[in-house]
Amino acid sequence: MTEDIRERVIAFIPRLRRFAFSLTGDWDRMEELVQDTCERALTRHEQWKPGTSLESWMCRIAQNIWKDGLKSKKHRAQVSDDSLHFLTGVDGPREIEGRLTLKAVMAAISLLPPDQRIVIALVCIDERTYAETAEILDIPIGTVMSRLARARQALYAGLYDSDTSSACAKAEG
Amino acid sequence: MDKVTNEMLMAFVDGELDPAMRKEVEAALRTDPDLRARAAVFEATRQPIASVFDPILNQPLSLPQEGLRDGTEQNRSAVYSPGNPHSRTPGIISWFSGLFQPPKTLSVTVAFCAVFLGGLGLGFLLKAGLVTIDTPEAGLVAFRDDGLVAAGSLDHTLEKYKSGSSFVKTVSDGRELAVKPILTFRDHEGRICREYEITYPATSRYAGLACRTEDGDWNVLIQSPIKSRPTNGKDTVVASGRDADTVDAVVERIIKGDALGSDQEALLMNKGWRGQD
Structure with a gap:
């Protein structure tokens, strides 16, 4: 393993943590996912193709591990007050127009199907382009766009509509 | 354009359309309020969502x-x-x-x-450019060759928030940063200008004024602390007249006509602050 790969993996950790948190919604499981991702990236680094994005490859690993975990453990992201209040500082609904808390956003994201959560995490949170997202997930750009559009409409309904159950229904539909 | 799909609107908001398609969607947005309402869904689920994960x-x-x-x-x-x-x-x-x-x-x-x-x-x-810190000390105003421009939360708020509404976020030190546009007007050169307030931390406030350039930057003309005084021995402070000697004086000098009404402001904001009088 070259020193360069180690350095790049370390440098990517802050962004990887943000990405992992948007999937898990929990501090401990975020750390677990980051650790598993880094471990797999470092122990299987020969599978990474030089010239391609190491960071995108790590995102692919992370989302695969997370999805595999969903299948085996059947757990969904749970948003606990304990894991969020230190980041948001404020509990409860939006107090001022325009204010969003991490707790509210994670609660809405947790209602989305896994495939929609992943595209939200990649595009809206990790700020990947549609093309990068398509490459990471190995799906056509058109699929990324349709999945993302549905996810954002459901997310919007979950965040801004008073009846959050409708967001759930739309997301599952 | 026959039909603007949700995917096209979303790609427009995300800056993923090619220039020709972007022009077409822009033209459609100018004339169709329903389309603007649909686009708002994608606006509200991009930068505002990303910013809550920044900490x-x-x-x-x-x-x-x-x-x-x-x-x-x-x-x-x-x-x-x-x-x-x-x-x-x-x-x-x-x-x-x-x-x-x-x-x-x-x-x-x-x-x-x-x-x-x-x-x-x-x-x-x-x-290395891998971490951004969004505090009034670093990140709200950036240096450019042609002067100071709004950045980070300040740029986001001036771009997306109507006058009187606040954008609030918890920054890296755990304290809250709030940015609130106060009023919007045109100056004698036809530029859109916005007066704003920044609160950070809760007891420190700043007033500022920025005008939008053709490049889409908010050129910061002035930003200064709002003088405060204690009230009745309590810890809270209030502004002693919202910095009338500085920012308001500049506003009075450059404003052309009256401040924009909320409808005019919303219309311009939806058009990305581009458009004629």
Whole structure:
């Protein structure tokens, strides 16, 4: 393993943590996912193709591990007050127009199907382009766009509509 | 254009359309309020969503140096402190360093991780452009060749928030930063200008004025503290007249006509602050 790969993996950790948190919604499981991702990236680094994005490859690993975990453990992201209040500082609904808390956003994201959560995490949170997202997930750009559009409409309904159950229904539909 | 799909609107908001298609969608948005309402869904689920996750980027990662030296779990877990008082795990750093286990190189690895991810490491990450800190001290105003321009939360708020509404976020030090546009007007050169207030921390307020350039930047003309005075011996402070001597004086000098009404402001905002009088 070259020193360069180690350095790049370390440098990517802050962004990887943000990405992992948007999937898990929990501090401990975020750390677990980051650790598993880094471990797999470092122990299987020969599978990474030089010239391609190491960071995108790590995102692919992370989302695969997370999805595999969903299948085996059947757990969904749970948003606990304990894991969020230190980041948001404020509990409860939006107090001022325009204010969003991490707790509210994670609660809405947790209602989305896994495939929609992943595209939200990649595009809206990790700020990947549609093309990068398509490459990471190995799906056509058109699929990324349709999945993302549905996810954002459901997310919007979950965040801004008073009846959050409708967001759930739309997301599952 | 026959039909603007949700995917097209979303790609427009995300800056993913080619120039020709972008022009077509822009033209459709100018004349169709329903379309603008649909586009607002995608606006509201991009930058505002991303910004609430930013504090995670800035959560410090402490290095459990003693635990790494002797490798005991007890020591590792005792020193891990990522800024989360509820954390129970030793965390990524003790584990990560453990991957580089060859005894003769461990001390080098520890030193490397300490510099990279500890207190000094933040500076390194900042220089590398990997971490952004959004505080009034760094990140709200940027230097450009042609002057100062709004950046980060200030730019976002001026671009997306109507007058009287506040954008609030918790910044890296745990305190809240609030930015609120006060009024919007055109100056004698036809530019859109916005007066705003920044509150950070709760007891410090700043007034500012920025005008939008053709490049889409908000050129900051003036920004100064709002003088405060204590009230009845309480800790709270209030503005002693919203900095009438400075920012308001500049507004009065450059404003053409009256401030824009909320409808005019909303219309311009929906058009990306582009458009005729």
